[in-house]
Amino acid sequence: MFDLDRWREIFQSIQKNKLRSVMSGFTVAFAILLFTLLFGIVSGLSNSFKSAFKDDAQNFMKIRSWKTSKPYKGLQTGRKIRLSNNEYNYVTTEYDKKIQFQSARINKNLTIKYKNNADRYGVIGVHPEHQFLEKTIIDEGRFLNEIDLKEHQKVIVIGRLLKKDLFGEKIALGKRLNVSGSSFLIVGVFSDDGGDREERVAYVPITTIQKMYGNNDYVSQIILGFNPDLNTDEAIAFGNKLEKDLRNKMSVHPNDQSALSVRNMAKANQKVNSFMFVLYLIVIVVGSGTLVAGIIGISNIMIFVIKERTKEFGIRKALGATPKSIVAMVVQESVLITTLAGYLGLSLGTFILTQIGDSLEDYFIKDPSVSPVIVFGATVVLIFSGLIAGYIPAKKAANIKPIEALRAD
Amino acid sequence: MIRIENLHKSYPIGKDSLHVLKGLDLHIKEGEFVSIMGSSGSGKSTLLNIVGLLDSHDEGKYYLNGELIENLNEKKAALLRNKFLGFVFQSFNLISYKTALENVALPLTYKGVARKERLKIAQEYLEKVELGPWANHLPNELSGGQKQRVAIARALVTNPKVVLADEPTGALDSTTTDNVMDLLRDINNEGMTVFVITHEEEVAEQTKRVVRLKDGVIISDELTNTTKAI
Numbered sequence: 001m002f003d004l005d006r007w008r009e010i011f012q013s014i015q016k017n018k019l020r021s022v023m024s025g026f027t028v029a030f031a032i033l034l035f036t037l038l039f040g041i042v043s044g045l046s047n048s049f050k051s052a053f054k055d056d057a058q059n060f061m062k063i064r065s066w067k068t069s070k071p072y073k074g075l076q077t078g079r080k081i082r083l084s085n086n087e088y089n090y091v092t093t094e095y096d097k098k099i100q101f102q103s104a105r106i107n108k109n110l111t112i113k114y115k116n117n118a119d120r121y122g123v124i125g126v127h128p129e130h131q132f133l134e135k136t137i138i139d140e141g142r143f144l145n146e147i148d149l150k151e152h153q154k155v156i157v158i159g160r161l162l163k164k165d166l167f168g169e170k171i172a173l174g175k176r177l178n179v180s181g182s183s184f185l186i187v188g189v190f191s192d193d194g195g196d197r198e199e200r201v202a203y204v205p206i207t208t209i210q211k212m213y214g215n216n217d218y219v220s221q222i223i224l225g226f227n228p229d230l231n232t233d234e235a236i237a238f239g240n241k242l243e244k245d246l247r248n249k250m251s252v253h254p255n256d257q258s259a260l261s262v263r264n265m266a267k268a269n270q271k272v273n274s275f276m277f278v279l280y281l282i283v284i285v286v287g288s289g290t291l292v293a294g295i296i297g298i299s300n301i302m303i304f305v306i307k308e309r310t311k312e313f314g315i316r317k318a319l320g321a322t323p324k325s326i327v328a329m330v331v332q333e334s335v336l337i338t339t340l341a342g343y344l345g346l347s348l349g350t351f352i353l354t355q356i357g358d359s360l361e362d363y364f365i366k367d368p369s370v371s372p373v374i375v376f377g378a379t380v381v382l383i384f385s386g387l388i389a390g391y392i393p394a395k396k397a398a399n400i401k402p403i404e405a406l407r408a409d
Numbered sequence: 410m411i412r413i414e415n416l417h418k419s420y421p422i423g424k425d426s427l428h429v430l431k432g433l434d435l436h437i438k439e440g441e442f443v444s445i446m447g448s449s450g451s452g453k454s455t456l457l458n459i460v461g462l463l464d465s466h467d468e469g470k471y472y473l474n475g476e477l478i479e480n481l482n483e484k485k486a487a488l489l490r491n492k493f494l495g496f497v498f499q500s501f502n503l504i505s506y507k508t509a510l511e512n513v514a515l516p517l518t519y520k521g522v523a524r525k526e527r528l529k530i531a532q533e534y535l536e537k538v539e540l541g542p543w544a545n546h547l548p549n550e551l552s553g554g555q556k557q558r559v560a561i562a563r564a565l566v567t568n569p570k571v572v573l574a575d576e577p578t579g580a581l582d583s584t585t586t587d588n589v590m591d592l593l594r595d596i597n598n599e600g601m602t603v604f605v606i607t608h609e610e611e612v613a614e615q616t617k618r619v620v621r622l623k624d625g626v627i628i629s630d631e632l633t634n635t636t637k638a639i
């Protein structure tokens with residue numbers, strides 16, 4: 001393969017015919033550039049989608065209730081449906097094997113005061129496993145535990161920004177806060193990837209809240225994480241069954257979405273996945289189209305080039321060149337140009353994508369990039385297309401009788 | 410060196426065919442300086458193409474250097490051309506993007522001679538045609554006569570058995586014509602077989618044997634007064 005003379009011939013041919021070499025190179029480089037950018041941008045979109053759902057656990061499920069919108073079993077519309085510890089325990093016992101984590105929530109909006117600083121914050125009563133469902137990151141101290149709940153402890157875990165509001169840079173852990181007139185001990189400080197809003201709340205034991213406000217066992221929502229061993233279809237089926245059973249248990253019409261519903265992340269995941277699949281399919285079709293257009297472009301140029309060089313081939317053959325040596329020369333030149341130009345397009349595309357980086361995050365394009373597999377695949381396609389684009393017309397030209405080739409102009 | 414027996418060649422034109430060579434017999438011995446004379450359409454170029462293995466014949470026998478030429482594929486023909494034949498064309502047929510030296514060295518590439526050696530031999534032959542100082546010029550920087558001398562150097566560089574020249578002076582004025590013919594005669598005097606195609610009487614006169622061709626048959630084959638040429 002490595003024949004110094006032949007490489008010298010090829011470089012001379014490229015150098016002495018700069019325009020046509022640049023033209024054919026440009027076609028390929030441009031096609032690959034477009035291909036790279038297209039792929040990069042879609043991967044950026046995909047990254048945005050993935051990170052949008054990163055905040056909550058992927059197996060997240062949320063049960064919420066409101067008012068009935070349909071009459072059922074002689075019961076009126078507009079009846080308020082309230083979840084309680086009863087339903088919470090029902091879910092625990094009935095679906096134990098299908099559930100990884102479970103927590104109820106009671107949402108309150110209360111004034112929290114420390115010395116002279118005070119403001120209204122979201123205070124949420126939760127179970128200990130809430131930490132894993134909401135992906136709460138403990139920075140200092142600890143999260144709530146079972147003992148806190150059992151003994152109705154007045155302990156509180158506060159968000160990073162809430163702490164900053166009230167304490168600034170000072171230590172908050174171990175201090176006491178005034179929450180709506182009651183004194184709570186800070187046992188932990190947390191942060192959350194879900195954004196600033198989720199770092200301006202505080203968590204307290206759900207039992208404490210229930211006791212403080214009305215001494216009942218109502219809860220606002222029940223959230224749970226389904227067992228990650230379930231596949232998407234099983235998870236969706238589980239969500240549907242849960243919804244049906246709870247509606248039945250609470251005497252709600254089986255199709256009353258307003259009264260009680262289960263929001264299932266598995267369904268959302270399925271939608272996102274199929275959306276991304278379609279998007280990638282489009283990219284593959286459009287991207288391959290671009291590549292094919294580039295390949296056809298270089299084939300056209302090669303046909304023209306070879307026609308232009310037919311006489312030269314005739315001369316070479318009269319001087320003793322075998323058809324094989326002529327085909328090899330042309331193919332090698334074609335492969336060299338396509339590979340170099342392709343890599344140029346690829347590098348330029350990758351460079352542009354790196355430069356874009358996260359600057360287009362507002363347009364849902366996050367960290368666009370192309371995977372090494374795509375790069376490798378595109379390179380193989382390039383070399384192969386250079387081979388074909390050069391081989392077919394060269395083979396034809398090399399088999400013309402020298403006398404006819406010499407007559408060509 | 411070249412022996413042709415009952416050679417026929419036709420070209421298809423639509424459904425008919427044009428019978429160009431109608432049974433030629435010709436024997437050219439080593440060291441001869443032969444010209445084929447004929448008007449256009451007489452078949453002389455076809456004859457040269459067949460002798461030069463650039464085209465195939467339909468019927469008859471052709472021996473080159475004692476070897477019967479038949480069923481040649483392109484590869485074999487290329488090897489034989491490279492080994493036995495040197496070409497000089499009317500339109501020079503130099504490769505435009507290569508220098509005079511590289512053009513002369515090209516046949517040696519196909520012979521597998523190393524680059525350094527090739528360029529040395531090519532330079533020797535360029536000096537032989539008195540173009541040593543022009544070695545690094547491109548063809549379009551040379552005059553017609555100079556181009557043809559480069560082409561002759563290229564034809565000689567592999568030290569072939571026969572030099573085939575197709576109207577070598579067709580594109581040249583009378584002074585350069587004489588130069589080129591002098592050069593061909595010098596080569597012949599060194600023992601090389603030279604085979605020239607021409608339609609010019611003055612060119613034919615300068616060779617040692619003139620074969621006249623008309624409508625695909627040989628009408629005369631005689632030795633010239635070679636003393637006059639020398």
